[in-house]
Amino acid sequence: MELLRIGVIGTGAIGRDHMRRITNNLSGGVITAVTDVNTEAARGAVEALGIGANIYPDDVTLIGSGEVDAVLVTSWGPAHQKSVLAAIEAGLPVFCEKPLATTAEGCKSIVDAEVARDKRFVQVGFMRRYDKGYRQLKEAIDGGFIGEPLMIHCAHRNASVADSYTTDMAITDTLIHEIDVLQWLIGDEYRSAQVSFPKKSRNALGHLGDPQIVMLETAGGVIITAEIFVNCKFGYDIQCEVVGEEGLIRLPDVSSPAFRKGGVAGNALLMDWKDRFIDAYDVEIQDFIDNVRKNGMPQGPTAWDGFIAQVTADACVRSQQSGEREAIELGVKPELYSGMMQRQV
């Protein structure tokens, strides 16, 4: 196949980042079309890269232009569902950043659209499955290295967040990555969620509950505790430790040179999420391009995974308000997605 012609819907932070990697780092794809509700942002993104992509007034026109073989949806979360459904309707493979949609019903409508066509079109941007460290954990767990997993302790810390960040976003924007990657890691399904609020940090704005502790329980009885702390100040810090019957295994920290200076010995920490998973983003987008070119459809995290994440996030947000343990019910997994846990990354 010729180069995969890609249209980008949403040219903000991550949209531009993916455009840069497709143009400069990856192979097999070319950006031929872009759109953004802010036309200047779209123009700026194209000019900054010096590429010849055409700028379209909206997602539907871009999708119907005949200039694209696949679509990247990197707009704001609330706009994802409409663009993804339009791409499926047009028969185009689509990579969609998280969240797939901002409601479980929205995610389900995308699942239903794929099931109706009996074909996968969608890959959701859960890039941690492509991270080397998480893959090493999965390989060890699948190989029985720590025996049956019993507990997982993790932390997702951001140095700071924008003023617009709200308490529910700790779940829908931040924990969503753990929600996806942990069920993939241990091959289990969530059954319940409960959220608690420890003493509030003085560094969090008045409206924001920060930090938070989330407890997730799986069908197999594994208990997961996740600390979400988005004003931790000291850096961007992702921790994950899986405790099994025979041992435990921990996600490696990103390596950085050890230093000794001014009476201190240490290692510098990353401050920005963009740097922490930079290699994983490269691998996930390359995987999307390669599978679409080879098989006409993606193989990465599915629309059903996007649905699982949203249903689980909804239960966590309910628990933020009720303080209670909230049930997670997914219903029956459609045949289209069965057996994918083993095949996909």
Ligand SMILES: NC(=O)c1ccc[n+]([C@@H]2O[C@H](COP(=O)([O-])OP(=O)(O)OC[C@H]3O[C@@H](n4cnc5c(N)ncnc54)[C@H](O)[C@@H]3O)[C@@H](O)[C@H]2O)c1
């Ligand atoms: N996988 C990850 O680690 C990761 C990291 C960052 C962001 N994200 C996700 O990516 C998405 C974008 O995040 P961001 O940080 O780039 O946000 P951003 O605000 O920087 O960019 C969003 C862009 O989308 C545009 N937009 C909004 N509605 C649109 C529409 N209907 N059509 C076309 N363009 C539209 C905006 O004008 C803006 O330029 C979010 O859903 C976010 O959760 C994922």
Ligand SMILES: O[C@H]1[C@H](O)[C@@H](O)[C@H](O)[C@@H](O)[C@H]1O
């Ligand atoms: O959109 C970002 C991104 O998903 C990061 O990976 C996460 O750490 C941030 O909390 C979130 O705001």
